Amino acid sequence: DAALERRFQPIQVPEPSLAHSIEILKGLRDKYEAHHKVTVTDGALAAAVNMSDRYINDRYLPDKAIDLIDEAGAKLRISRLSVPQEVRDLEEKILEARHRKEAAIDAQDFELAASERDSEMKLQKEKEEQTEAWRKSGTDTSKVVDADLIAEVLASATGIPIFKLTEEESSRLLRMEDELHKRVIGQDDAVKAISRAIRRTRAGLKDPKRPSGSFIFAGPTGVGKTELAKALSEFLFGDEDSLISLDMSEYSEKHTVSRLFGSPPGYVGYEEGGQLTEKVRRKPFSVVLFDEVEKAHSDIFNSLLQILEDGRLTDSQGREVDFKNTIIIMTTNLGTRDVSSGLQLGFQVEGDTKTNYDRMKQRVNEELKQHFRPEFLNRVDDTIVFPQLSMTEIIKIVDLFLERLDVRLADQGMKVEVTSEAKDLLAERGYDPVLGARPLRRTIQLEIEDTLSEKILFKEIGRGQTIKVDVKGEGKDAEFTFEGIETESLKPAEDADSELAGLGSSGSSGSSETSA
The missing domain is CATH 1.10.8.60 (Helicase, Ruva Protein; domain 3)
Structure with a gap:
C-alpha cells in the first residue's frame, strides 16, 4: 500500500557484528544469571556468539547466541532439580525400618518395635536435614555456565559431534590420515589430499562462503572412492548416516532435475521439496556424494556451480539451503575404462605401476575437460585420481x-x-x-x-x-x-x-x- 508506506519511515536494523553481539550478551548476563541461579563466564558469552555464528546459519545474532546462553542455564538448573542420590537412599532405609517396625508389632515384640521406631525417626530427621541443605544449594550461583557447556548444548541442538566444537578437534585432524586408513586400504595420495583440504578448512584459511570441501574422485571401479566418502563422513561427523548419497544415473533426463531441487509451483511434488535440498536442510553438516556424476543431465551442473561457488542454493519454494558446512564429493569413471581393459588384456608392464598410473591420470584429466565445462572444474578444490589396487x-x-x-x-x-x-x-x-x-x-x-x-x-x-x-x-x-x-x-x-x-x-x- 503506497499510501501507508508513505506515512512511515523505514529503518533498517542490520545484524550486529560478533563484537557487538558479545557486548549485548554482557548486558543481558545479570538477568539470566538471576533467573537460572547460575554464573555465566565471559568465555561462555564469546563461545555462544562464535559457535552460533559458525554453526547456526538460518538465524541471526544476537538471537541465536542468547538462546544458547538461556538453554545452557536451563540445562544446568534442571540438573540440580533432581533429588540427590543420598536423599533417595535415606527414603529406602526409612521404608525398610517401617516394615521392620510393623513386623515387630505383628509379632508382639514391642521392644524391637520401639527400637525400629526410634531408628525410623532418626533417619527421617537426617533426610529432612539433607533435603533442606539441597534446597538451599539451589539458591546459590556456584554452578557455572562455561564454553564446554555451550558446546554441549549446541551439539544437542544441531547434531554436530561435540568434539568438533572444542580443542579436541585439532588433535583429531592431525591424525586424520591414520583414522581414514582404518577403513580405506591404500590410496595414500587421495587420503592425504582430503586430509590437507579438511585441515585447511578447519584452520579458517578457506573462503567461508564456499563448501568445506569439493572433490572429484576419479578412477576405476572398486578401488575405494565411495568407501573413502563413507569413512570421511564417519570421521568428521561421527556417523556414517551423515553421508547423503545420490546416484546421478537416476537424474540423466531433463524432467528428473526437479526431483533433486524441488518441483516448480503448480506441479506434483511442489510441497515435498527436492531430494537434495531437503536432506541438506535436515542435516546441514554432512558429506554429499554425487555418484557417477558424469551421467547427470547438463542442467544439474548449473545448480552445482552455485553450490560450489556460493555455498548455497535456493529451492523451488524460495528457501535458501546452506551448503557451507557440507563436503561435496563427485565420483566418476571417466577415462578409466580403456586403462582397465588394457590391464585385463595384459598391456601393463610388470612392476611399472607408476607409469600406468601417470597414463591413467593424464587420460582422466583429458576426459574430464572434454565432458565438463571449464567453469565447473575450476570451482572444484581438487581432482583426485585413484590408482588400481595392488x-x-x-x-x-x-x-x-x-x-x-x-x-x-x-x-x-x-x-x-x-x-x-x-x-x-x-x-x-x-x-x-x-x-x-x-x-x-x-x-x-x-x-x-x-x-x-x-x-x-x-x-x-x-x-x-x-x-x-x-x-x-x-x-x-x-x-x-x-x-x-x-x-x-x-x-x-x-x-x-x-x-x-x-x-x-x-x-x-x-x-x-x-x-x-
Whole structure:
C-alpha cells in the first residue's frame, strides 16, 4: 500500500557484528544469571556468539547466541532439580525400618518395635536435614555456565559431534590420515589430499562462503572412492548416516532435475521439496556424494556451480539451503575404462605401476575437460585420481573383511582364525583388475561364510570354539578346510550354553573340508 508506506519511515536494523553481539550478551548476563541461579563466564558469552555464528546459519545474532546462553542455564538448573542420590537412599532405609517396625508389632515384640521406631525417626530427621541443605544449594550461583557447556548444548541442538566444537578437534585432524586408513586400504595420495583440504578448512584459511570441501574422485571401479566418502563422513561427523548419497544415473533426463531441487509451483511434488535440498536442510553438516556424476543431465551442473561457488542454493519454494558446512564429493569413471581393459588384456608392464598410473591420470584429466565445462572444474578444490589396487592391498582388504566376520561370530561365542595361505587364496580368487575389490566380498561370502553357516546349523561347529580356516591342495584343486578348536576363553559361563557348546563340539573332532 503506497499510501501507508508513505506515512512511515523505514529503518533498517542490520545484524550486529560478533563484537557487538558479545557486548549485548554482557548486558543481558545479570538477568539470566538471576533467573537460572547460575554464573555465566565471559568465555561462555564469546563461545555462544562464535559457535552460533559458525554453526547456526538460518538465524541471526544476537538471537541465536542468547538462546544458547538461556538453554545452557536451563540445562544446568534442571540438573540440580533432581533429588540427590543420598536423599533417595535415606527414603529406602526409612521404608525398610517401617516394615521392620510393623513386623515387630505383628509379632508382639514391642521392644524391637520401639527400637525400629526410634531408628525410623532418626533417619527421617537426617533426610529432612539433607533435603533442606539441597534446597538451599539451589539458591546459590556456584554452578557455572562455561564454553564446554555451550558446546554441549549446541551439539544437542544441531547434531554436530561435540568434539568438533572444542580443542579436541585439532588433535583429531592431525591424525586424520591414520583414522581414514582404518577403513580405506591404500590410496595414500587421495587420503592425504582430503586430509590437507579438511585441515585447511578447519584452520579458517578457506573462503567461508564456499563448501568445506569439493572433490572429484576419479578412477576405476572398486578401488575405494565411495568407501573413502563413507569413512570421511564417519570421521568428521561421527556417523556414517551423515553421508547423503545420490546416484546421478537416476537424474540423466531433463524432467528428473526437479526431483533433486524441488518441483516448480503448480506441479506434483511442489510441497515435498527436492531430494537434495531437503536432506541438506535436515542435516546441514554432512558429506554429499554425487555418484557417477558424469551421467547427470547438463542442467544439474548449473545448480552445482552455485553450490560450489556460493555455498548455497535456493529451492523451488524460495528457501535458501546452506551448503557451507557440507563436503561435496563427485565420483566418476571417466577415462578409466580403456586403462582397465588394457590391464585385463595384459598391456601393463610388470612392476611399472607408476607409469600406468601417470597414463591413467593424464587420460582422466583429458576426459574430464572434454565432458565438463571449464567453469565447473575450476570451482572444484581438487581432482583426485585413484590408482588400481595392488595384490598387497587386496590382502589387507581380506584382513578387513575377516575382522568384520570375527566381530559377528563373537556375538555367537566363536572366533575365526585364517592362515596366511588361506588369505592368499582368497585374495587370488577375489582379485579382479577391472572390477577392483568388489568381487572380494562375494568371494569371502561364497568360500567362507556360506560353509561356516552350514556347519553352524548342522552343529559341526558351535559356541566356545575357534574356527581355523586353512588350505589343502594347490592351484585349481586348492580347497578351504575348517576345524573347530575348543577355546576356554570362549566357553560361556551358563550351564545351558555349556551343554550347547558341548553338542556343537561333538561333531567337530576333525577338520571338515569344502570345495573352493
